[in-house]
Amino acid sequence: MTPAISEYPVSIAIDDQEFKQFQQLLLEKTGIFLSPVKKPLLTGRLNRRLRELGVRSYADYYRAIVLEEFPDELQILINCLTTNETAFFREPRHFDFLRDLCGRPEFLKRMVRVWCAAASSGEEPYSIAMVLADTLRHDNWELIASDVNSEVLDQARVGYYALQRGADIPKHYLQRYCLKGVGQHAGAFVIGPELRGNIRFQRINLVEPLPALGQFDVIFLRNALIYFPADIKLHVIEQTRRFLKLGGHFIVGHSETLLGTVSDFKPVSPSIYRRI
Ligand SMILES: C[S@@+](CC[C@H](N)C(=O)[O-])C[C@H]1O[C@@H](n2cnc3c(N)ncnc32)[C@H](O)[C@@H]1O
Structure with missing residues (x-):
């Protein structure tokens, strides 16, 4: 009409x-x-x-x-x-790195904490959670997923996606951690309860003073720094890095760099840094 x-x-x-x-x-x-x-x-x-x-x-x-x-x-x-483009297992080498890290003996024995600081609609934190749950083989891990955009964060909490969005999720993770929709939910999947209990979603604006979050083994801050001018980028890195344990890892997007920003970050590979 x-x-x-x-x-x-x-x-x-x-x-x-x-x-x-x-x-x-x-x-x-x-x-x-x-x-x-x-x-x-x-x-x-x-x-x-x-x-x-x-x-x-x-x-x-x-x-x-x-x-x-x-x-x-x-x-x-x-x-x-805000621009919220994201995908499951985007930039897959970071997930290979996380898998290797979590396989280290010290990670298998103790609590592991990860912060996904620009989580968008949830694809990135759920990808991280799948690797943690699968690799650590214990349930003693916690993931904070935060973003400044409250709407995408609500979508992330729900964890409901069109099936095509799951194309890059390894098949055994899909089978183990996701539930395929039936009936009126055909063509979609939802993240299952096994992962959800360990993830906390929180609205956090990285340019404002940050709340008490504790210390993390790994911080993912991927594909957000590119939107900030140099001085704000530096401020955001300065604030977030304080939440990283000594020896912990900070991961940015493949097109981003922390070189020339803070002195206590040692590059491990082009977009992965270790706090020394
Ligand atoms: C392009 S998305 C990247 C999503 C995901 N990290 C990835 O790499 O797939 C950028 C995200 O950064 C978030 N963002 C932008 N400015 C922010 C700020 N000041 N504090 C927290 N999040 C912010 C946006 O809301 C958006 O969800």
Whole structure:
């Protein structure tokens, strides 16, 4: 059926001044720098929101956010503007590394703690959890999965995915740790209870003062640093590395580097560092 004219999306334009206000707000609140070429991305993601709220311009929307006229709108803005691309067993060499690490005798005997600090919709933390559960052969491990985007974190908590998203999960992990949907859930799978009990999901903004989390053996912070300008990247690394045990490992995305940032990180391989 052809929609009525009023249902067609009405585009709300943003001028340079308005874009700069949002650019500054996002940078201040999350550390993410939106370059001017991302203007269409911003309007593409926010136009519908403005219409839902009945707000007529980006200047009015900005004002409403900073004056806190709409509860939770800052978080909604953040949820709209983060990039959450992820996948199960993305950059698989990191999981081979984790498997080898967890096979070491000292890891087999004691509590192991891992923090996945940009967990997005859960594919990364569940991949880590599968390796921990399978390799450690004891249940004495804990995984904190955090992100600044509360919406993707809710999806992660639910752990429900289309079957195609599981294509890169090794088959024996799929069989052991995932439940295939039937009936109205055909075409989907859910992460099973065996992993869930050891994972804590928490909203954590890496640019804000961090909560007490304890010390970790491994920190995954992959494909998030690329969105931060150099000074914020350094601040985020400085804060997160304090949660790493001496001798612990810090893992970033393959296209990211920590070289030239902090002196107590020794590269183990191009995107894996050991705190010395
Ligand atoms: C491209 S995704 C990467 C997801 C996953 N780490 C991976 O490599 O597949 C980047 C994630 O970083 C999160 N992020 C961005 N800024 C953040 C901040 N200041 N604090 C915490 N998470 C942040 C985003 O919400 C997003 O989920």
